[in-house]
Amino acid sequence: MGKAAEYELYYWPGIQGRGEFVRLALEEAGASYIDVVRESPAHGGGTKALMALLGDDTLPAIPFAPPVLKHGDRVIAQTANILLYLGPLLELTPPDEAGRFAVNQHQLTLADLVAEAHDVHHPICVSLYYEDQKPEARRRAAQFLSQRMPKFLGYFERVLSKNRTPGGAYLQKGMLTYADLSLAQVLFGLEYAFPRAFAAFSPKIPLSLGLRDAIAARPRIRAYLDSPRRIPFNEDGIFRHYPELDA
Numbered sequence: 001m002g003k004a005a006e007y008e009l010y011y012w013p014g015i016q017g018r019g020e021f022v023r024l025a026l027e028e029a030g031a032s033y034i035d036v037v038r039e040s041p042a043h044g045g046g047t048k049a050l051m052a053l054l055g056d057d058t059l060p061a062i063p064f065a066p067p068v069l070k071h072g073d074r075v076i077a078q079t080a081n082i083l084l085y086l087g088p089l090l091e092l093t094p095p096d097e098a099g100r101f102a103v104n105q106h107q108l109t110l111a112d113l114v115a116e117a118h119d120v121h122h123p124i125c126v127s128l129y130y131e132d133q134k135p136e137a138r139r140r141a142a143q144f145l146s147q148r149m150p151k152f153l154g155y156f157e158r159v160l161s162k163n164r165t166p167g168g169a170y171l172q173k174g175m176l177t178y179a180d181l182s183l184a185q186v187l188f189g190l191e192y193a194f195p196r197a198f199a200a201f202s203p204k205i206p207l208s209l210g211l212r213d214a215i216a217a218r219p220r221i222r223a224y225l226d227s228p229r230r231i232p233f234n235e236d237g238i239f240r241h242y243p244e245l246d247a
């Protein structure tokens with residue numbers, strides 16, 4: 001494992017998942033980090049490294065689930081909490097407290113949306129297979145796509161509309177923050193999972209799509225998206241494409 005990496009991210013290998021929100025912030029900032037679990041076990045990586053961290057009762061705040069960030073002596077879990085910590089260090093959040101809470105608010109709302117998008121394919125329980133909850137998933141998908149996705153995405157569009165400046169529309173007026181990166185990721189994910197429904201809704205969210213495309217064109221993000229570090233979307237992740245759910 002590269003000793004020089006400043007940040008260590010612990011997340012499941014093979015999926016973007018919630019780890020992706022942290023990766024995008026680190027990538028945009030050009031931070032030196034290592035995706036520990038994707039390293040070989042011989043170099044201290046593999047799932048064993050994650051299990052050891054989750055099982056470490058000596059930590060001041062034992063993490064329940066990944067993603068987990070290690071930075072020096074700090075071990076921080078919960079995606080929004082990790083980003084709240086990283087924001088000032090990566091200069092992806094405003095310097096003032098009110099601004100930081102505003103960005104965290106948006107991140108937490110995105111987390112709510114992510115959880116609902118996940119629950120479309122797991123409406124009964126996370127511990128059951130999708131195949132064991134398909135009828136319920138169909139009902140959940142119909143509601144999610146007709147009610148919840150429009151409500152969440154309409155809300156973010158409204159926030160962007162209020163914060164429009166000649167320099168662009170961001171969730172926090174006048175600056176790109178980690179919440180914008182996360183919104184872009186959620187939009188990528190929803191489009192992957194529900195291409196038909198997303199295409200039908202797209203005309204209602206021009207500012208959000210403009211932000212997403214501008215983020216995808218940022219040099220570091222573009223390089224990341226084109227690199228092998230970016231794991232393709234797949235049906236083990238949060239955003240899954242099951243055509244039968246994409247009404």
Ligand SMILES: N[C@@H](CCC(=O)N[C@@H](CS)C(=O)NCC(=O)O)C(=O)O
Nearest residue numbers: 017018065066067077078079080111
């Ligand atoms: N609210 C937490 C959720 C963490 C979470 O659910 N992690 C998933 C992977 S994305 C997991 O490993 N969950 C294990 C479990 O819930 O048993 C966060 O945002 O970090």
